[in-house]
Amino acid sequence: xxxxxxxxxxxxxxxxxxxxxxxxxxxxxxxxxxxxxxxxxxxxxxxxxxxxxxxxxxxxxxxxxxxxxxxxxxxxxxxxxxxxxxxxxxxxxxxxxxxxxxxxxxxxxxxxxxxxxxxxxxxxxxxxxxxxxxxxxxxxxxxxxxxxxxxxxxxxxxxxxxxxxxxxxxxxxxxxxxxxxxxxxxxxxxxxxxxxxxxxxxxxxxxxxxxxxxxxxxxxxxxxxxxxxxxxxxxxxxxxxxxxxxxxxxxxxxxxxxxxxxxxxxxxxxxxxxxxxxxxxxxxxxxxxxxxxxxxxxxxxxxxxxxxxxx
Amino acid sequence: xxxxxxxxxxxxxxxxxxxxxxxxxxxxxxxxxxxxxxxxxxxxxxxxxxxxxxxxxxxxxxxxxxxxxxxxxxxxxxxxxxxxxxxxxxxxxxxxxxxxxxxxxxxxxxxxxxxxxxxxxxxxxxxxxxxxxxxxxxxxxxxxxxxxxxxxxxxxxxxxxxxxxxxxxxxxxxxxxxxxxxxxxxxxxxxxxxxxxxxxxxxxxxxxxxxxxxxxxxxxxxxxxxxxxxxxxxxxxxxxxx
Numbered sequence: 001x002x003x004x005x006x007x008x009x010x011x012x013x014x015x016x017x018x019x020x021x022x023x024x025x026x027x028x029x030x031x032x033x034x035x036x037x038x039x040x041x042x043x044x045x046x047x048x049x050x051x052x053x054x055x056x057x058x059x060x061x062x063x064x065x066x067x068x069x070x071x072x073x074x075x076x077x078x079x080x081x082x083x084x085x086x087x088x089x090x091x092x093x094x095x096x097x098x099x100x101x102x103x104x105x106x107x108x109x110x111x112x113x114x115x116x117x118x119x120x121x122x123x124x125x126x127x128x129x130x131x132x133x134x135x136x137x138x139x140x141x142x143x144x145x146x147x148x149x150x151x152x153x154x155x156x157x158x159x160x161x162x163x164x165x166x167x168x169x170x171x172x173x174x175x176x177x178x179x180x181x182x183x184x185x186x187x188x189x190x191x192x193x194x195x196x197x198x199x200x201x202x203x204x205x206x207x208x209x210x211x212x213x214x215x216x217x218x219x220x221x222x223x224x225x226x227x228x229x230x231x232x233x234x235x236x237x238x239x240x241x242x243x244x245x246x247x248x249x250x251x252x253x254x255x256x257x258x259x260x261x262x263x264x265x266x267x268x269x270x271x272x273x274x275x276x277x278x279x280x281x282x283x284x285x286x287x288x289x290x291x292x293x294x295x296x297x298x299x300x301x302x303x304x305x306x307x308x309x310x311x
Numbered sequence: 312x313x314x315x316x317x318x319x320x321x322x323x324x325x326x327x328x329x330x331x332x333x334x335x336x337x338x339x340x341x342x343x344x345x346x347x348x349x350x351x352x353x354x355x356x357x358x359x360x361x362x363x364x365x366x367x368x369x370x371x372x373x374x375x376x377x378x379x380x381x382x383x384x385x386x387x388x389x390x391x392x393x394x395x396x397x398x399x400x401x402x403x404x405x406x407x408x409x410x411x412x413x414x415x416x417x418x419x420x421x422x423x424x425x426x427x428x429x430x431x432x433x434x435x436x437x438x439x440x441x442x443x444x445x446x447x448x449x450x451x452x453x454x455x456x457x458x459x460x461x462x463x464x465x466x467x468x469x470x471x472x473x474x475x476x477x478x479x480x481x482x483x484x485x486x487x488x489x490x491x492x493x494x495x496x497x498x499x500x501x502x503x504x505x506x507x508x509x510x511x512x513x514x515x516x517x518x519x520x521x522x523x524x525x526x527x528x529x530x531x532x533x534x535x536x537x538x539x540x541x542x543x544x545x546x547x548x549x550x551x552x553x
Contacts, residue, residue, distance in 0.1 A: 001425075066419020066439030073398040074418055080394035083422050087397055138391070138428045138502065206501050207428065209367075213380050214496045214510055217369045223377070226331070226363035229355035232433040236424060302499065303430025306365060306382060 001139070002239045003296035009060035011129055012158070012288045014090065015151065017053030018122040019159015020046060020166075021097055023181070025115045027174055033111075035173065040104045042171040047101030049166065050159075054094050061090075082135050086128035093121035126152040139299040140203050146196035150295075153192055154257070157185035158288055161261060161281045168274035179269040179277070183262055186284070190258035193291070197250070200298060207302040222309040233307050239297040249294045256287025314388060314408035315446055316479045316507035317466065318486045318495055319381050322514055324473040326364055326379030333468035334362040334383070334444075341449050343414060347437035359433045361444040362465055376513060381474070383465070384431040384444035385498060385506030386410050392423040392432065401441070408480075408507060409446045417441050428502050451476075479507055 024046040033039045062068040077084045096118035103111035130151035133142040160182035167174040209220045225234075239246075261284035268276030338361055339346040348358040362383040369376045386403075390410050393401050400416035401423045403409070412423075412432075417440035424432040424441060432443045447463035450456065460467065466474045477486035486509070489495055495509035 064420060066421075066434070067417065070398070070416070070418045073400075073416055074420070075397070077394075077397050077399045081397045081422075083395065083420065084397035132422075136395070136425050138426065207499050211499050211501055213367055213378065214498055214512070215367070215369055215378065219371050220367055220369050222365065223368050224366040226328070226365045226382075227356070227360070229350070229353075229357050231357065232359070232424070232436075233430045236421065236434070237430070301425070301430070302428040302502075306430055 001296050001299045001301060002236055003293045004064055006060045006062075006064035007296065008289055008292045010057045010064070011151070012285065012292050013053050013057035013060060014125065014129065015155030015288070016158040016162055016285065017050045017057065017097075018093065018125055019156040019185075020050040020053065020162045021100075021159070022119060022122055022156065023160045023163035023178060024050065025100075025119050026181075027171075027177075028112065028115055032171075032174065036171070039171070040107055042167070042174075044101060044104045045170060046163065046166055047097060047104060049162070051094065051097055051101060054090065054097065058090060058094070082128055082131040086125065086132055089121060089125040089128045093118060093125050096121050123152075126155060133295075138302050140206065141200045141299040142295075144196065144199065146192060146199060149192045150189065150196060153185055153189040154288055154291065157182060157189045157257075157261075158281070158284050160185055161265065161277075161284050164265065164268075165274065165277040165281045168268070168272075168277045175272075175277075176269065179265055182280075183265050186258055186262050186265070190254070190262075193258070194254075205300065205302070207305060209305050209308075212302070212305040222306075224311045225307050225309060228310055233303060237301045237304055237307070241297065246294065246297060249290055249297075253287050253290035253294055257284055257291045258287070260284075261287065312408070312480055313406065313478050314386075314480045314507050315451065315477070316386055316408075316486060316509070317383070317446070317463070318475040318477075318479075318489050318509045318511060320471075320473040320475070320489075320493075320511040321378055321380065322473075322511060323471045324364075324379045324381060325471050326366055326377075327470065328364050329468045329470060330381055330465035330474060331360060331362050331364055333464040335360055337447060337450065337464035338445070343445075343449075344438065346442065347435050349436060357436070359435050359442055361433070361442065378513065381465075382429070382431070383508075384410060384446075385429060385504075385508040386444075386446060388505035388507055389503065391502070391504055392427045395422050395426040397422065404448075407448075407452075407478075409448050410443070411445055411448065412441050412443055414438065414440045414442070428499055428504065429506075479509070 024043050028043060065071055074084055074087045078088055096114060100111055100114045100118050103114055130148040134147040137143045160178055164175060164178040164182050167178050210216055261280045264276055264280035264283060268280055335346060346359045350356050351358060365380045365382060367378045367380055369378055386409055390403055393403055398416050398418055400413045402411060404411060419439045421434055432441050435442045451461050462476045466476045475486050475489055477484040479486050481487060489511060490509045493511045495511050497506045497509055
């Protein structure tokens with residue numbers, strides 16, 4: 001597939017936003033509000049940052065649409081379409097997140113049930129976002145439970161890393177706990193992403209050129225795809241990069257999304273340096289951009305069997 | 312239940328692209344508005360087409376066959392592109408099984424194209440909506456046309472009669488008969504999309520010639536003595552057969 005940057009930014013931004021909110025709500029559940037005089041201030045700022053990330057994701061998603069002015073229509077088919085469910089889950093999460101943040105601004109005592117609803121919405125959004133990809137059975141690289149696990153773990157990892165960096169600035173007593181969770185999610189993400197890479201490397205395509213045109217001969221080669229100037233089929237489904245470039249991006253994201261941020265987290269926690277922790281998030285987010293690009297690019301669509309030779 | 316479909320005979324398709332151009336002509340002139348035709352005379356024409364003819368080579372030189380393979384939407388009976396559409400713009404008509412896109416509802420998210428293993432959909436870069444073969448729905452249902460012309464443009468254009476059109480749920484239709492009697496098959500059966508369109512396979516045309524078939528035993532010239540007798544020309548195979 002040819003990765004669309006709108007999708008790369010959408011999924012990484014909302015993932016970090018969801019993870020950050022879950023980190024903040026985790027602190028609230030642990031009784032953080034009563035442990036420090038300005039505790040609500042940190043949750044308020046954190047909630048606003050999470051809102052900013054999810055709003056950025058929502059904005060990015062509009063760039064994916066040919067007709068963004070009709071985007072409201074996409075909530076219609078939630079019974080059958082995971083994309084439609086995602087379109088509903090994202091604003092619901094954002095709305096609840098806004099109310100929860102506003103609740104802390106107003107120092108209301110109803111933030112806990114609201115936060116619980118928002119946490120459920122965040123988890124539902126992880127499910128919906130991942131299922132948009134995992135439910136397309138023709139893209140065998142995506143049609144796997146790994147897609148769900150990876151989207152959730154990587155969102156949690158980047159969100160908790162962001163929470164650690166924010167806590168270093170506004171809630172020092174949370175830094176160590178957040179840092180440990182960020183490390184756990186980052187390393188768990190590394191394990192599950194590596195397993196999914198291993199799975200995808202062993203995949204055997206279900207469709208072949210023989211089943212594509214229905215001629216059972218061991219040697220079938222395309223001579224012409226029927227046009228020379230390219231079409232939607234050649235633009236949307238081929239990333240146009242060499243296998244070597246893909247290989248490099250793979251190592252880049254393994255380093256950038258997992259190894260380097262984990263090292264920076266350890267260093268930042270050890271040296272109690274907010275700068276290092278902020279750097280850990282910046283590196284991890286950049287790494288996740290590469291990870292998402294690779295995730296999209298790696299998928300090999302069966303329609304490509306029909307577009308192997310120009311003339 | 313009616314399921315309109317095409318049956319494409321790969322044995323007679325000559326790869327002339329008449330179905331491609333007639334499809335483009337009909338569908339660019341219809342009520343749905345023109346199909347984008349980006350740089351039609353430029354170096355890289357990028358227009359949208361609903362139908363393509365591709366060419367494959369089967370076998371290894373010198374024992375090869377060139378197969379021309381027209382490809383358009385297969386109007387699956389279980390179309391995977393329909394349930395994924397978030398707006399309901401992509402739908403399958405109850406009355407005749409044609410899979411269509413409502414261009415006024417489509418938001419251009421392209422998700423349906425990901426969910427089609429055949430690459431049958433092409434995004435229209437001008438209108439910014441997804442487009443696809445309509446099986447010339449505006450033509451096959453037009454009662455103002457004489458019945459013989461109520462067929463998709465590609466079917467009418469095919470000079471080799473390689474494209475048949477009809478209801479594959481009617482066992483007596485020309486398409487059902489062709490599928491049944493000439494080994495019609497569906498593309499990528501492994502995905503269980505149950506395409507309505509079928510393809511008829513290539514088959515070898517051959518004959519066996521025996522030496523004695525080449526010379527007539529009862530040549531009148533021989534009888535008249537105007538041509539010398541061939542040595543040892545006895546009765547041929549046909550003489551026993553008849």
